Amino acid sequence: MRETDQKQGRGRTILGALALLSILVGLAWGLILAPPDAYQGEVQRIMYLHIPTILIAYLSFFIVFVASCLYLWKRERRDDILAYSAAEIGILFTGLTIIEGSIWGKPTWGVWWTWDARLTLTAILFLIFTGYMILRSLIEDENRGAICGAVLGIIGFLDIPLIHMSVYWWRTLHQPPSILRPDKLPWENVHPSMLLALSINFLAFLLLYFYLLALRFRVGEMQDEVKKLKLYGGQ
């Protein structure tokens, strides 16, 4: 058992090193090598953070969903550990996305917050993640916490398409055409150098995410074992 721990540890370190490398390359491309946007200027560089983090936030929720389904089906501890690990990192990335969006919004639209579809949806995602974390912390029994968390993870994920539809309809039906925000993602009609910067940064964040997830998972496993040893002694 000690050997697999060591092998996993080494795997994580390699993953971490790769992540660090691509982060540095991504920073170089994002901040220096890619040109500034024709309309938004230098501020557009925040998109090299914003788009990867929001995509990874959704990826994290998807992992919570899959792990929740697996847990309800097989009831294996590691699926539950994966679920709340992905939730914890997901809430971090979602929070960062909101902050980035707000900072980007100030010079672009003049305000720190606006109720446009994308920002609103990110805020809702943040609220659902928060609900998950608070639910887990307020249920004392471990098994019940795992099951209840899994239910929220599944229902929350199923709700996301409906939430998207309703928020988008709400914003498009009510926005008079003169102040319609451009809802196209910045990668349409985009300079190839910027597309490259975006891809490198996305890869960097993805590697970082999996590194953090693997580490969080390991911590969760260890904490589980600590709890077991404290309860049952040296069995």
Add this chain to the structure above:
Amino acid sequence: MELLRQAARLLWKDFLLELRRRESLVTMFFFGALLLFVFQFAFEISAERAAEMAPGLLWLAFLFTGTLGLTQLFQAERENHCLDALLLSPMDRASLYLAKVSFNLFLMLLVELVIFPLFWVLFNLTSWHLLPTLFFVAFLGTLGFCVLGTLFSAVTMRARAKELLLPLILFPLMIPVILATIRAMEIILRSGELGEGAAWLRLLLGFDVIFLTAGFLIFEWVIEA
């Protein structure tokens, strides 16, 4: 089906309990009416604005009143180990889910039946002929609320701070219902007919069907936890 008969029996038990003690219904009625008064003090609702603010205010009242009902929903089962007895019987867990959804739906619909006309009277609205259509929209929304609310009432049943936790988890998930019902009701009040609101109603119906099915399948794991 046996499932429906079991659900009906459980529902009847809840009816009788409520009839005798009347705790949930009376509290919900008065809380809903009280909220209307608070709205007037908070917003100073003039005659012109009453119609455009009605859907939002009504739904705020329904959401909070409904949450009150949800926190009480499994109260009877928790006393005297009734829940354990139910789980020991060979009853299908989903029938308990159907019974509880129906019961909370019944309570909320009764409250809404009173609050709607009360709102019209208190704020001097004249569009009484629109009430049936508005009530139908509210019914679909209330169904969505009860479907998810019952599931999460069971989820939070044994958590600490469950009265705070339930709305915290439930309200973000309810956003499609909140948006759809209020927007549809706004369209009805503005133009006198459903029109474009039909798209919102389809969304509502989809929500109800999806989560009734999901709740139906998932409930047994929750209640046995």
Add this chain to the structure above:
Amino acid sequence: MGPWGFVFLAYGIVWSCLLLYLFSLKRRQRKAAAELLQLRSTSRGTD
């Protein structure tokens, strides 16, 4: 605040938060490892 100000504000916040989180994970890992070591050695002692 000029455009670069906003850019550095965003990048600064994001990367410091991620670094802080990484440190908190490492700290939790070290604490759990120490606890495991202690628990395993005491349990072996009571056999």
